[in-house]
Amino acid sequence: xxxxxxxxxxxxxxxxxxxxxxxxxxxxxxxxxxxxxxxxxxxxxxxxxxxxxxxxxxxxxxxxxxxxxxxxxxxxxxxxxxxxxxxxxxxxxxxxxxxxxxxxxxxxxxxxxxxxxxxxxxxxxxxxxxxxxxxxxxxxxxxxxxxxxxxxxxxxxxxxxxxxxxxxxxxxxxxxxx
Numbered sequence: 001x002x003x004x005x006x007x008x009x010x011x012x013x014x015x016x017x018x019x020x021x022x023x024x025x026x027x028x029x030x031x032x033x034x035x036x037x038x039x040x041x042x043x044x045x046x047x048x049x050x051x052x053x054x055x056x057x058x059x060x061x062x063x064x065x066x067x068x069x070x071x072x073x074x075x076x077x078x079x080x081x082x083x084x085x086x087x088x089x090x091x092x093x094x095x096x097x098x099x100x101x102x103x104x105x106x107x108x109x110x111x112x113x114x115x116x117x118x119x120x121x122x123x124x125x126x127x128x129x130x131x132x133x134x135x136x137x138x139x140x141x142x143x144x145x146x147x148x149x150x151x152x153x154x155x156x157x158x159x160x161x162x163x164x165x166x167x168x169x170x171x172x173x174x175x176x177x178x
Contacts, residue, residue: 010052014060017048021064021096022074031154037076038155042128043162045096046121049103050170057100065093091135092151095128102127103166114167121163129155 005013024040031038049057064074065085073080075093085093102124106117133147142150 010056013052014048014056014063017044017052017057017060018064018067018074020044021048021061022067025074025076026078028076031150038158039076040162041076041096042099042125042159043166045099046103046124046163046166047170047173049100049105049124050107050117050166051173052100052104053107054101054104057104058097061096061100064096068093086139088136088139089132090139092128092132094135095131098127098131099124117167118163121166125159125163 021041021044024044026039028037028039045057045061048060051057052060068074068080069082069085071080075084076089084090099121102120103117106113106120129152133144133151136142136151137144137147140147
């Protein structure tokens with residue numbers, strides 16, 4: 001679908017997915033004992049990759065990150081600025097680019113679309129968690145076990161649900177905006 005869009009359509013849809021990612025970031029639940037909140041951002045990131053493709057989905061997440069870096073309050077809890085990007089959750093924000101890229105790659109694979117989606121999106125989630133956890137360890141002076149318990153384990157069930165929902169929503173959106 002995204003291969004047949006005009007550049008104006010790509011830019012418009014990218015802006016919509018950047019805005020959706022911001023709104024989903026704002027819907028957050030703090031977890032006691034950690035600076036990493038639960039939010040719906042990864043749902044929007046995966047959806048951006050699925051609807052825009054690997055290249056444009058990841059570029060949209062770069063723009064999202066840059067907007068937040070210059071101070072636009074697009075991150076969790078209506079925050080923005082370099083302090084958030086370089087803070088304990090910054091690695092996860094940068095990981096959004098990789099997650100959108102992997103979700104977008106899955107769309108380009110014609111054989112076994114569901115299997116490809118699951119495999120590539122899990123790869124994207126692993127990259128997101130690895131980058132985010134490593135960044136958290138460096139920023140918080142933490143160890144791997146603490147980082148996994150604070151940054152990975154509590155999020156696994158919700159991220160699995162978000163992966164399923166993004167796939168279902170993308171399928172329905174393609175029918176409507178094709």
